[in-house]
């Protein structure tokens with residue numbers, strides 16, 4: 001069955017992983033800019049990273065028939081140094097016209113600090129200025145609920161159209177507030193932390209399958225590039241109809257991305 005991976009950090013993965021997801025049915029993959037496992041020492045490091053996301057990864061993906069798209073920003077973890085973050089943000093507009101760039105992301109919060117929140121808000125302004133959608137990272141574990149609330153309050157003040165915003169890494173205690181406010185909710189499927197396939201399907205059963213998508217993140221940590229299709233299998237084992245599974249793993253991300261970005 002064909003699917004879209006709406007959130008995968010392929011710069012951390014081998015080419016074998018592109019082959020595996022292509023075999024599993026992946027037609028398109030969206031790669032948000034994020035922390036690389038280490039702090040970059042200069043804005044130039046981000047310049048090179050944005051080139052990697054907009055020039056090299058699309059070529060690597062194309063070898064397996066996968067369309068590669070990117071979201072650009074400075075991630076919340078490296079945004080704690082606000083002066084440094086603003087220098088990096090000055091580079092971003094130069095890349096916004098690249099054909100595979102979808103919008104601004106994954107911005108958000110890491111430790112819920114004031115500096116992170118300021119840079120988050122400046123990214124949302126940048127997205128509004130360029131009429132782009134936004135992809136938002138919510139913090140881990142004990143910081144998640146507070147961080148999600150801070151993000152929701154901030155977005156409300158920004159007046160950005162909720163239907164052009166995806167709030168990612170939702171869990172059982174945050175998904176309802178996200179959907180109720182009109183935002184899209186992303187469920188990140190991880191083998192250990194965040195959300196399992198069974199928990200994701202439970203959430204779909206409770207909160208419905210509108211304005212939700214699932215992703216594997218597949219970053220430099222313990223993660224699984226095939227997580228979306230393993231969740232599709234979980235739905236199949238629970239006797240979901242095929243068109244219902246397809247809605248979550250293909251139609252939903254496509255409808256959001258086609259509406260708000262240059263996704264084809």
Ligand SMILES: [Zn+2]
Nearest residue numbers: 032034106217
């Ligand atoms: Zn990510």
